[in-house]
Amino acid sequence: MEPAVSIRNLVNAFGTHTLHDNLNLDVMPGEILGIVGGSGTGKSVLMRSMLGLRKPQAGQIRVLGQDVYSAVPGLQQRWGVLFQNGALFSALTVRQNVEFPIALHSDMQAATRREIAQLKVRMTGLPVSALDKYPSELSGGMIKRAALARALALEPDILFLDEPTAGLDPIGATKFDKLVTYLQSSLNLTIVMVTHDMDSLFGICDRVAVLVDKKIVAGALHEIVQSPHPWIQRYFNDPRAIRARQKENKNVRAN
Numbered sequence: 001m002e003p004a005v006s007i008r009n010l011v012n013a014f015g016t017h018t019l020h021d022n023l024n025l026d027v028m029p030g031e032i033l034g035i036v037g038g039s040g041t042g043k044s045v046l047m048r049s050m051l052g053l054r055k056p057q058a059g060q061i062r063v064l065g066q067d068v069y070s071a072v073p074g075l076q077q078r079w080g081v082l083f084q085n086g087a088l089f090s091a092l093t094v095r096q097n098v099e100f101p102i103a104l105h106s107d108m109q110a111a112t113r114r115e116i117a118q119l120k121v122r123m124t125g126l127p128v129s130a131l132d133k134y135p136s137e138l139s140g141g142m143i144k145r146a147a148l149a150r151a152l153a154l155e156p157d158i159l160f161l162d163e164p165t166a167g168l169d170p171i172g173a174t175k176f177d178k179l180v181t182y183l184q185s186s187l188n189l190t191i192v193m194v195t196h197d198m199d200s201l202f203g204i205c206d207r208v209a210v211l212v213d214k215k216i217v218a219g220a221l222h223e224i225v226q227s228p229h230p231w232i233q234r235y236f237n238d239p240r241a242i243r244a245r246q247k248e249n250k251n252v253r254a255n
């Protein structure tokens with residue numbers, strides 16, 4: 001099976017500050033891959049590289065079989081993105097936000113566009129009344145859902161999520177996680193998710209990729225937690241990680 005995303009020998013540096021040094025990573029179709037790593041290690045930059053938004057110093061990145069930096073037009077429409085900070089256009093309503101990529105990339109009629117926007121918004125669990133609201137009128141959790149609706153607008157194959165549950169309360173975060181798994185299975189998506197959220201990692205990710213020492217160490221969670229690497233050990237033996245793992249074990253037993 002060809003990886004949905006394949007990164008080979010990636011080098012990213014800002015001046016003398018090297019973030020990625022011959023980094024390799026494969027994301028397999030249909031999986032939910034969690035990316036973790038210390039703050040400032042370059043997770044968001046890695047995501048931007050996968051989107052072709054930052055040309056690396058060296059290396060190859062293929063997404064859906066194409067080189068992102070010399071891809072034929074149209075590749076960008078096959079993924080949806082939730083950026084870490086910029087969520088929505090603040091001057092546009094939720095409906096206009098979700099319609100935006102559709103209007104940009106298709107010649108669909110306004111009425112159809114409206115219908116699709118409505119469908120996507122409902123898919124993310126937002127009430128229809130949210131459609132005509134501006135981002136400033138929504139809660140943080142609703143903004144994330146609306147941004148997810150926009151990311152789904154073009155029916156992507158891959159979703160890139162950068163810390164989607166950051167800033168949500170635990171209940172909101174759990175609901176968001178459920179939404180992500182639901183979308184993954186119902187739409188057969190591949191999901192790449194940068195997260196610091198232990199519950200998300202243990203609850204919904206199929207594999208985890210740890211960005212450490214400027215490289216990726218990837219594997220199933222049970223393999224990664226056994227890694228002897230000191231940072232990985234510390235990270236997964238943090239009391240919060242242990243609690244998340246115990247909770248997950250309970251869930252497994254309960255099912």
Ligand SMILES: Nc1ncnc2c1ncn2[C@@H]1O[C@H](COP(=O)(O)OP(=O)(O)OP(=O)(O)O)[C@@H](O)[C@H]1O
Nearest residue numbers: 014017019037038039040041042043044045046084
């Ligand atoms: N455009 C840029 N110009 C210069 N330096 C940058 C740029 N973008 C990112 N950096 C630097 O690269 C490093 C990694 O940034 P990045 O945002 O990828 O970290 P991160 O792993 O996502 O952190 P966090 O967990 O806090 O979100 C930081 O030191 C940041 O200052």
Ligand SMILES: [Mg+2]
Nearest residue numbers: 043044084162
């Ligand atoms: Mg980041």
